[in-house]
Amino acid sequence: MRIPLIAGNWKMNKTASEAATFVRELAQKAIPSPAVETVIAPPFTALDSVHRTLGLGSSIGLAGQNLHWEDHGAYTGEISAPMLKDLGCQYVILGHSERRAIFGERDAVIQKxxxxxxxxxxxxILCVGESLGEREAGRTAEIITGQLKGSLAGFTATHLATLTVAYEPVWAIGTGKAASxxxxxxVHQTIRQLLQQEWSSTIAQGTRILYGGSVTPQNVASFLASDEIDGALVGGACLQVESFASIIALAQKRTGH
Ligand SMILES: O=C(CO)COP(=O)(O)O
Structure with a gap:
């Protein structure tokens, strides 16, 4: 049984003090439920204030939006996994299409x-997704498969036990034009088949695959209606307490809690 995950990617939005106000309100509005996991990914500079505001044992989990592959060293401007752990993160978003397109991240770097x-x-939370041109050229499965094989090369089933994949078609991100x-x-089926082929059916059945790209309170239920879609990675609609709390509530309703 895969527990649905609703994750909010704040991207480069909210100062530390805005973030504290936001999560105080979110913690009041979003009713915790074991049936749906909720995670937010504030910018690095807001992680500490969010972590302190939520307090230990909060039902809202924390994610970094990126990390550097080394633990420490001369990497000006970078943040490491131990730093994220120390600030209370349980998750990290990797391979987001904005990292790939704007910052030139390739699969080999995402693998590290x-x-x-x-x-x-x-x-x-590993993000994969095709561009509009790639979809129109009928290359979606090939692109997604290439991204997964490239970034997951060399990992065992034990590693993959904690993996979540997010399918985020590039053309649906921030455009208001969600995929149907x-x-x-x-695409979710393609991802699951690849996990089965390359690792095991236990991994394929156990891995959550989220949809991301213009998810809103209006369309989230249509995605979660499918057994293949195990939650959502939300951008714009996670920046207002009302809309993010209602996405969480709709996900809980889908699971009957
Ligand atoms: O990139 C996204 C989440 O990582 C999706 O962003 P939007 O929900 O704003 O389209």
């Missing part, structure tokens, strides 16, 4: 980052 996450017990469930589900 995944290794750092696994080494330190941070659960990675009919477009997303076959």
């Amino acid at each position: 980052k995944l290794a750092a996450a696994f080494r330190h017990g941070l659960k990675p 469930p009919e477009q997303a589900v076959p």
Whole structure:
């Protein structure tokens, strides 16, 4: 049984003090439920204030938005896995399409980052997704498969036990044009089949695959209606307490809690 995950990727939004106000309100509005896991990924500078505001034992988990593959050293401007752990993170988002497109991250680098996450017990949320041109050229499955094989190369089933994959079509991110469930589900199936082929059916059945790209309170239920879609990675709609809390509530409703 895969417990659905609703994760909010704040991207480069909110100062530490704005973040504290936000999570105080979110903790009041979002009713905790064991049926749906909730995670937020504030910018690095807000992690400490969010962690302190939520307090120990909060039902809202924390994720970093990125990390460096080394634990420490001369890497100006970078943040390591032990630093994220120390600030209360259980998760880290890796391979986001904005990291790939704007910062030139390739699968081989994402692989090293995944290794750092696994080494330190941070659960990675690995993002994959095709561009509009790639989809229109009928290359979606090939692109997703290549990204997964490249970034997951060399990892064992034991490593993958803590992996979450997020399918985020690049053309759906921040555009207000979400994929339809009919477009997303076959890609989720492709991802699950690859996990089965390359690792095991236990890994394939146990790995959560989220959908991301213009998820809103209006469309989240249509994604979660499919057994293939184990939650959502939310961008814009996670920045307001009302909309993120209602996405969480809708996910809980889907699971009957
Ligand atoms: O990139 C995303 C989450 O990681 C999705 O962003 P939007 O929900 O704003 O499209």
